[in-house]
Amino acid sequence: MKIPVLEIFGPTIQGEGMVIGRKTMFIRTAGCDYSCSWCDSKFTWDGSEKSNIQLLEPEEIWEALTEEGGDRFGHVTISGGNPGLLAHLNELVKLLHEKNMNIALETQGSKWQPWFIDIDDLTLSPKPPSSGMQTNFEKLDQIIDRLRQDQNGTFSLKVVIFNEDDLTYAVNMHQRYPDVELFLQVGNDDLETMNNEKLLGHMLRNYEQLIDLVMESHVLKDVRVLPQLHTYLWGNKRGV
Numbered sequence: 532m533k534i535p536v537l538e539i540f541g542p543t544i545q546g547e548g549m550v551i552g553r554k555t556m557f558i559r560t561a562g563c564d565y566s567c568s569w570c571d572s573k574f575t576w577d578g579s580e581k582s583n584i585q586l587l588e589p590e591e592i593w594e595a596l597t598e599e600g601g602d603r604f605g606h607v608t609i610s611g612g613n614p615g616l617l618a619h620l621n622e623l624v625k626l627l628h629e630k631n632m633n634i635a636l637e638t639q640g641s642k643w644q645p646w647f648i649d650i651d652d653l654t655l656s657p658k659p660p661s662s663g664m665q666t667n668f669e670k671l672d673q674i675i676d677r678l679r680q681d682q683n684g685t686f687s688l689k690v691v692i693f694n695e696d697d698l699t700y701a702v703n704m705h706q707r708y709p710d711v712e713l714f715l716q717v718g719n720d721d722l723e724t725m726n727n728e729k730l731l732g733h734m735l736r737n738y739e740q741l742i743d744l745v746m747e748s749h750v751l752k753d754v755r756v757l758p759q760l761h762t763y764l765w766g767n768k769r770g771v
């Protein structure tokens with residue numbers, strides 16, 4: 532079954548979350564059930580790149596990965612858009628495992644797929660108030676319960692923080708799922724600039740402010756605070 536793909540790139544480093552720094556290839560699927568105000572990948576769902584969506588079979592995705600990355604990679608990250616919308620992505624997961632790849636997936640956790648249990652590094656990234664989205668906690672509870680029972684790999688939560696309301700949301704998340712590793716990620720609030728130096732200075736200040744807030748918290752003890760590392764290195768450039 533064909534998969535809607537907008538980008539295949541790498542190898543690069545995973546810039547975010549539980550496997551930050553890991554050498555990986557990226558597959559970016561098209562389409563999202565959310566429309567976060569600060570989404571850094573709006574082109575996956577806002578229609579602006581509709582004509583660039585490629586419908587690819589898993590084998591064709593593997594060909595594109597090896598064309599781009601040769602034999603220089605052993606890890607593939609699937610992001611989007613929301614790849615968790617694609618029921619038949621299990622075929623790609625199976626093929627990548629047959630090729631001895633480790634697989635990471637990025638999803639907001641709005642929809643369950645049975646193939647989640649076969650993902651090696653699964654990130655659930657529920658959205659805080661600043662995104663303008665509403666979390667369906669009933670659904671998220673169900674997803675996390677399934678993962679606690681059946682997941683073959685590891686999974687974690689990652690919350691992007693732009694303000695204090697978002698931090699309160701992260702506190703609730705930590706209290707609701709105390710056994711799940713929680714990553715707090717600095718929000719990028721300047722998606723337009725191509726001035727990397729300016730963005731770097733700005734993002735470093737945001738990172739420091741987030742660290743300060745988390746250090747003061749009496750609840751957020753067992754968490755990690757991370758930058759979006761690729762942004763600090765390459766700014767808002769795409770495909771890195």
Ligand SMILES: C[S@@+](CC[C@H](N)C(=O)[O-])C[C@H]1O[C@@H](n2cnc3c(N)ncnc32)[C@H](O)[C@@H]1O
Pocket residue numbers: 563569570571572610611612613614637638639655656689691716717718719720722759
């Ligand atoms: C583009 S999303 C795609 C996967 C999935 N839709 C999701 O949101 O988890 C990948 C990650 O980038 C994060 N992200 C998106 N825009 C961001 C921004 N402006 N600053 C920091 N992180 C951002 C998301 O929260 C998510 O964790």
Ligand SMILES: Nc1nc2[nH]cc(C(=O)O)c2c(=O)[nH]1
Pocket residue numbers: 543544545546547557572610611637761771
């Ligand atoms: N290097 C790099 N790391 C990433 N981690 C998550 C990304 C994403 O857009 O999902 C991403 C990305 O686009 N590039």
Ligand code: SF4
Pocket residue numbers: 563564565566567569570571572573575611612613639
């Ligand atoms: S859920 Fe992810 S891809 Fe969808 S709009 Fe939000 S950040 Fe963007």
Ligand SMILES: [Mg+2]
Pocket residue numbers: 571572
């Ligand atoms: Mg990104």
